[in-house]
């Protein structure tokens with residue numbers, strides 16, 4: 001590990017900073033079971049960068065956060081995300097999306113407009129990890145002022161080609177945005193609390209940050225079961241997927257991280273959610289259009305949350 005710039009070791013809890021924790025799982029990446037899992041997940045890739053590196057999952061004694069201890073960094077991040085994972089091409093995303101997916105994005109934007117009670121042109125939206133700009137394109141269609149950030153060069157180029165402003169983390173202005181979107185981003189970050197603190201400064205007082213991550217409830221049971229099995233099935237360890245889902249959040253640990261960053265959980269009211277869904281009601285689409293958004297927004301323990309920067 002010493003001198004290896006492809007990985008960093010997180011000695012303290014990335015949410016609360018406490019040093020003490022219990023190891024829930026620990027094995028070398030080149031051990032049979034983990035290597036077999038990686039081969040199934042990534043196909044034929046060169047596992048040399050993982051030599052001597054351990055897949056260790058730890059639970060913080062103080063806040064209960066579950067996280068991977070040794071995580072990708074430096075040049076290996078590019079190998080992992082551009083090479084091994086590759087990411088979905090723009091065309092693949094378009095092939096995959098059905099009308100309900102666009103409606104769901106529209107639902108989220110419509111809800112934002114209702115929440116802020118301002119004309120769309122006065123609402124500045126930033127998407128941290130914007131993907132192929134799908135959320136920003138929808139927000140822009142509603143008249144919002146949009147900007148985004150991505151690590152992938154291809155996605156940055158695409159955003160610029162369709163006129164979406166891109167901003168790097170260093171250039172992020174203070175107090176500039178009403179709404180910051182983060183969709184399936186925080187589970188990948190080596191320093192989630194520091195990033196949230198930075199985003200909290202970029203949002204206006206009274207503004208919102210959305211965090212949506214995989215739900216890590218039950219992960220201890222899942223790991224215990226995985227310990228007793230000689231081979232893992234694809235996706236079995238999803239909430240703590242080796243190398244990728246390095247942070248395993250629950251509603252409780254997101255709330256803890258939010259309070260560390262000076263944010264509080266915002267609870268959208270059911271009426272505004274219902275109003276946002278009006279006009280989409282056909283029986284076949286009920287589940288996608290009504291139940292999913294409402295479940296995600298109202299269910300008190302979910303890992304889809306809006307965090308508010310306090311006005312005071």
Ligand SMILES: [Zn+2]
Nearest residue numbers: 013016060063
């Ligand atoms: Zn902690």
